[in-house]
Amino acid sequence: MAGLEAKGIVGPYALKGVDLRLAPGEWLALLGPNGSGKTTLLRVMAGLLRPRAGSVWLEGKPLWAYGTYQRGRLLAYLPQNGPYPEGLLVEEVVRLGRLPHLGLWRREGKEDLKAVAWAMAVTGTEGFKGRLLSTLSGGERQRVLLARALAARPRYLLLDEPTTYLDLEHQYALLLLLKDLAAQGLGILSVLHDPNQAALAHRVAVLKEGRLLAQGPPRAVLREELLTALYGPRVRVTLLEGRPHVYLDG
Numbered sequence: 001m002a003g004l005e006a007k008g009i010v011g012p013y014a015l016k017g018v019d020l021r022l023a024p025g026e027w028l029a030l031l032g033p034n035g036s037g038k039t040t041l042l043r044v045m046a047g048l049l050r051p052r053a054g055s056v057w058l059e060g061k062p063l064w065a066y067g068t069y070q071r072g073r074l075l076a077y078l079p080q081n082g083p084y085p086e087g088l089l090v091e092e093v094v095r096l097g098r099l100p101h102l103g104l105w106r107r108e109g110k111e112d113l114k115a116v117a118w119a120m121a122v123t124g125t126e127g128f129k130g131r132l133l134s135t136l137s138g139g140e141r142q143r144v145l146l147a148r149a150l151a152a153r154p155r156y157l158l159l160d161e162p163t164t165y166l167d168l169e170h171q172y173a174l175l176l177l178l179k180d181l182a183a184q185g186l187g188i189l190s191v192l193h194d195p196n197q198a199a200l201a202h203r204v205a206v207l208k209e210g211r212l213l214a215q216g217p218p219r220a221v222l223r224e225e226l227l228t229a230l231y232g233p234r235v236r237v238t239l240l241e242g243r244p245h246v247y248l249d250g
């Protein structure tokens, strides 16, 4: 079956039994308080951490049954604050995103260069092409690393707090890009802290103390009752242009 699916994930750390399915063409936002297990779940679904129990399925096959390159062609993961290659130019970094397609020996072809150019265009990073990655600001670097992930033209994209280093304009540019990429068929799972950003996704899943508290369309999930249980009694929710708008009272 198409999709990326976590089944009965227990451990490591906080996770206490999580079932979550990401479909192609959907943008699913993962919300939850600090320490609830969001990053851990993302890393488990990316195949970077092994759960104590449960399994992850990619396109109907266990994730562990894929080779690294084969998995990398289908699934890209962007950590929140991950390591980045030193001493490389931005364009070289984005080209690294093609590695799962190239393997160790194949030379880049037209298709590879096209994917790199596309990834840099949609993330607005062409202007940094010739710069050393290490000389960019945190937000600029984050966009380049997103370009690297997109250059693989994966079917599923896992993003850990992708808006953290971005200014307001770039935050919304990124959220609109996610919507657009999902419309083109990409399945996107993004950890987000801001419920108002999560409200833009197709679906929201809420994690609390390692368990899924709720999942569904933003209007069904982002309700005052649930959010006050997560973030305290001052949380208020109204509807703005048909979407939940969350703010703190007083």
Ligand SMILES: Nc1ncnc2c1ncn2[C@@H]1O[C@H](COP(=O)(O)OP(=O)(O)OP(=O)(O)O)[C@@H](O)[C@H]1O
Binding pocket: 013, 014, 032, 033, 034, 035, 036, 037, 038, 039, 040, 041
């Ligand atoms: N390497 C580790 N060793 C021990 N405990 C860990 C490790 N990594 C994470 N944890 C614990 O697992 C729990 C969940 O962590 P995780 O990073 O998944 O939470 P999160 O929901 O992403 O939090 P945040 O919103 O703060 O980023 C936390 O209590 C954390 O301390």
